Amino acid sequence: MRVCLAQINTTPGDFAGNFDRIEAGIRAAQSGGCDVVVFPELAIPGYLSQDLMYHARYLQENQRILADVMRLSGLSGFEDLCIVVGYIERNEGPGKPFYNAAAVIQAGRQTFNHRKNLLPFYDVFDEQRYFEAGTALTIFPLKGQTVGIAICEDLWNDKGEAGYPVRNNPLAQYRAAGVEVLLSLNSSPFVHDKLAQRHAAIAENLGDMTLVYVNQWGGQDELVFDGQSFVVQRQSILYQSQEVKVDEFAVVDCAALSSAAKPSPPQPAVKGQRAQVDLYDLLVLSVRDYVHKSGFEQLVLASSGGIDSALVAQIACDAVGPKQVHAVRMPSVWSSSGAGRDAIALHAALGCWDYEVPIAHLELVASLNQQFSTQTDPENLVTQVLAADRYSTVADQNIQARLRDVYVMHFSNAFGAMPLSTGNKTESACGYYTHFDMNFSFAPLKDLYKWQVFALATAGGRIPAEIIVKPPSAELAPDQTDEASLLPYAILDPLVQAYIEDYVNEFDAFKTWVEHAAVDDRQISMDLTRLRGWLQARGSSVRYQSLIKLIAGMEYKRRQTCPGPKVSKVAFGMGRRIPIVKKAH
Secondary structure, three states, X not given: OEEEEEEOOOOOOOHHHHHHHHXXXXXXXXXXXXXXXXXXOOOOOOOOOHHHHHOHHHHHHHHHHHHHHHHHHOOOXXXXXXXXXXXXXXXXXXXXXXXXXXXXXXXXXXEEEEEOOOOOOOOOOOHHHOEOOOOOOOEEEEOOEEEEEEEHHHHOOOOOOOOOOOOOOHHHHHHHOOOOEEEXXXXXXXXXXXXXXXXXXXXXXXXXXXXXXXXXEEEEOOEEEEOOOEEEEOOEEEEEOOOOOOOEEEEEEOOOOEOOOOOOOOEEOOOOOOOOOOHHHHHHHHHHHHHHXXXXXXXXXXXXXXXXXXXXXXXXXXXXXXXXXXXXXXXOOOOOHHHHHHHHHHHHHHOOEEEEOOOOHHHHHHHHHHHHOOOOOOOOHHHHHHHOOOOOOHHHHHHHHHHHHHHHHHHHHHHOOEEEOOOOHHHHHHOOOOOOHHHOOEOOOOOOOHHHHHHHHHHHOOOOHHHHHOOOOOOOOOOOOHHHHOOOHHHHHHHHXXXXXXXXXXXXXXXXXXXXXXXXXXXXXXXXXXXXHHHHOOOHHHHHHHHHHHHHHOHHHHOOOOOOOOOOOOOOOOOOOOOOOOOOO
């Protein structure tokens, strides 16, 4: 059987654009002499469509494109091609209003229909909000073989929770039914090492079936889809996609172990296989798609000469081109001359636009406080704070960051450039940013720990060494550094990761978590020796609990932050649901 894996980049509601990509895949399959072409999950409406599905016109457009695909299938030369494409099916019976469905189309008509059996309702997924679960397998003959259809979660009966009963295992049922080729439509977002997890699950459960796994690629709000479509045959990887830059229509001959796309020789589907798509490329992709799909072309960011803003500037330049990136330096009285030189050198190396707008905050603070202190009533808050000498001088420092945010927002509003945040996950966990900064349009580093920022900045080779080696600092006060205000990032990064991704909030449990990560050879820190030394030091337990309390108390700030690409198991955003008002534990 000759199959075409139509790995395309869809957009929710872009029915015309999605159809153009589907048509391109159908034509590529036809010209490649394919028997079947498989598209990603919900390719016609785009994934995630969410509450857009409740609009009547949305469903009408979805049905119209499905009819257009059938008309194309009926044209001369396309009659022998089997098309498998995802769409929204309206549920006319009891239950949720829709089905997550896949249409099997041949010779101008829909011959079979598959409804997704297992509906994910965890992390970023909320399909049980919209879809009724299918209850049947879909099996049909094609080119002398018995073929089955699965939609994404139908392959992964691994949650062990209500709604995912062990007895409802479509993959095992297809195997028992004698299916020879399983066609799987997917919209599975990237998470670190997820490809290895996919391969491991398949290797354990596929049996002798051939699996054709087609995943979408591209950025969509907080998600970035990594493609990495593949074909597994007789427990070996026959074909593996490695591109996430253009739509890809790989042609694979499942019988003869040959293809027009020249897949690599079969290799064992082992657990240790790493993701083939680079994290940096996915960050660039997420920014490019967020900007272009939102109708923007230009980007603006605050560039401090620090490592976070430097990496964001580089990502922005690679995403939209350096002449569409505007980097604004905003030195204050406390900014070092070296920071300015480093930022200028970076902008020159990248080729983006450079601006300098100095911040004069001391005079502004004095003026504000003079006006606030006009009240003399002893019951007035300002009067009481000044009389008790409880005025917070940290506010004087922070107004510099707030002014920088105002200037970036002014540039965005006045000149039409989308503002990027430069904050990372470790900072966000600790509330180490201003409201405005993380309220910009998009945060490319939102789900990256500091050690990952350093790793990507170093690997690129374009960021000046002076930026990489200097201690991270917001430069809001003389000789200020991030690590002096919080903890060394070698300690803080894993503390945040354990708390956010694995819900570890006790010191002894954290020590155990660190050792398990070391045994599993997972990188969690830029200096594991330093981390282990801190864990044994006097007072670390108390300091640990104070940081946990700080992170828990910053939920109100994180709830207001802008979206950014999710690349970890648990990211701040739509997949993490923690109450703002709560009793600390």
